[in-house]
Amino acid sequence: MKRAINGNDLLSIGYKPGTILGLAIKTASKLKDLPFNEATALLKKVKDYPENFLDDEIMEPLAAAMIEAANAPADEVIELRNKMIAYTQYGEKYIEEGATKQMDIAMKLPVAVAGALMPDAHQGYGLPIGGVLATHNAIIPYGVGVDIGCRMALTIFDIPDNHFYGNEAYYKRELIAHTKFGAGHGFHGREKADHSVIDNPDFNANPLLKQLKDKAYSQLGSSGGGNHFVEWGIIEFEQKDEFLNINKGKYLALLSHSGSRGFGATIAGYYTKLAKEICKLPQEAANLAYLDMNSSEGQEYWLAMNLAGDYASACHEVIHDKLSKAVGATILAKVENHHNFAWKELYQGQEVIVHRKGATPAGKGIMGIIPGSMTAPGFLVRGKGVETAINSAAHGAGRQMSRSKAIKSISKDEMRKVLQDHNVMLIGAGLDEAPMAYKDINMVMNAQQELVDIIAKFSPKIVRMADDGSRED
Structure with a gap:
């Protein structure tokens, strides 16, 4: 008979x-179908990465409780609009009902101006992942998200694809040597990276940011858990791109996805709690509590969010610099874009705050990277600047299966086979990140042809993610 998880087991992890x-x-009692070790490992993953389980039907209550201490008081509630503002859904038939319900609520906020849902959208926490929301003079911490400034970064090298094949062991070794993953993981002493972001005077703007500076310094150049990755792959240009000045051909490229680590998560939790104390919304909209941009609290969050974004960018720069030096190649181009952020932009002639929670900026001519899964291609794109999408596009394939459902329904043998079939080498990761847990990236791209032009296709080859017990040698 399988032993049930008890309090001592949870204390031990x-x-x-x-x-x-x-x-x-x-929550553990709902995992009785899982073997003891797998259930314990899943609960530890929730503890370490609660932000990754906010869209999980089993784990969401536990994850939410871990990153939030208080609910909005019931008195002095700000009323929502009786009728929501209309918004456009791209790839509507692929978007789950939970995401549209969340977006419907967001479009009833008194500060809402416009919105859109991207084809990779799925239910999140507050604003759905894949949701874009423009507001008037207001910033919503959970409209930005927990992992502030999470981003994609791509470096294209002058190494042809045929050099990669046959030298996989070399590239795997360098990838392991120059990356670090996982909750709480960072660097110490001489390992610490040197980057000007740590000298940013905004770290001294208030006690919270001062307090977080040392932790941010230690985690600079590391990556988080969940769907964060650093990977080698082959990028193919079917014709010369004049803007990047890259000729037709296949090249080695490095692609990374991660954000502002514990620094950004702490900022998100602190200012969401503050927003809920100030902005009392009805229960169904409580996680969309906003801060007035004219208030000191709104200005504080804006500064902290931008600092977290700069920090996330610096993390990618450190990783790419290390690996570029390791392989000693000439860099042909670098492209970077971020999501889980808010921007001041013009919409129909007025300045608005555009929240892109899991959505890629796609203004006219703006370059971006839209990844698939660990076995599916990603795409280098150029935005077309479509106003009904609020100059946005999808940020990836998007989940079609929650993390707990993926762990229950996908076997290690199934995951191993799909990796072999696609000739992808995986370091770390768990079944919750299996390719089958994600939507078809080609479907997502087809649903947003009017939003972006595809410039090149990136195929993952060696993927590193947060360790789940896999050997790294």
Whole structure:
């Protein structure tokens, strides 16, 4: 008979006594179909990366409780609009009902101006992932998200694809040597990266940012968990791109996806709690609490969000610099774009705050990277600047299966086979990141042909993600 998970088991993997522990025990009882070790590992992953489980039907209550301490008070509630503002959905038939319901609520906010849902959209926390929301003079911390400034970064080298094949062991070794993944993981002493972002005077703007500076410094150049990755791949240009000045051909490229680590997550939690204390919304909209941009709190968050974005960019720069030096190649081009952020932009002649939670900026001529899964291609794109999409596009394939469902329904043998079939080498990761848990990236791209032009296709070859017990040698 399989042993049930108890409080001592949860304490041993890092849970603390209190309400969260009780909720974790209750959640554990819903995992009775999983072997003890797998259920324990999943609960530890929730503890380490709660932001990755906010769209999970089983784990969401536990994850939400871990990143939020208080709900909005019931009195002095700000009323929503009776009728929502109309918005456009791209790839509507592929978008789950939970995401559209969340977007419908967002479009009833009194500060809402315009919105759009991208074809990779799925239910999130507050604003759906894949949701774009323009507001008037207001910033929504959970409209930005937990992993502030999460981004894609691509470096294209002058190494032809045929040099990669036959030298995979070399590239794998360098990838392991120059990356670090996982919750709480960072660098110490001489390992710490040198980057000007740590000298940014905004770290001294308030006590919270001062307090977080040392942690940010130690994690500079590292990556988080969940769907964050650093990978080698082959990028193919079917014709010369004049803007990047890259000729037709196949080249080695490095692609990374991660954000602002514990620094950004702490900022998100702090200012969401503050927003809920100030902006009391009805229960169904409570996670969309906003801060007035004319208030000191709104200005504080804006500064902190931008600093977290700069920090996330610096993390990618450190990773790409290390690996570029390691392989000693000439860089042909670098492209970077971010999501989980807010921008001041013009919409129909007025300045608005555009929140892109899991959506790629796609203004006219703007370059971006839209990845698939660990076995599916990603795409280098150029935006067309479509106003009904609020100059946005999808940020990836998007999940079609929650993390807990993926772990329950996908076997290690199935995942191993799909990796072999696509000739992809994987370091780390768990079943929750299996390719089958994601939507078809080609379907997503077809649904947004009017939003972006495809410039090149990137095929993953060696993928590194947060360790789930896999050997790294």
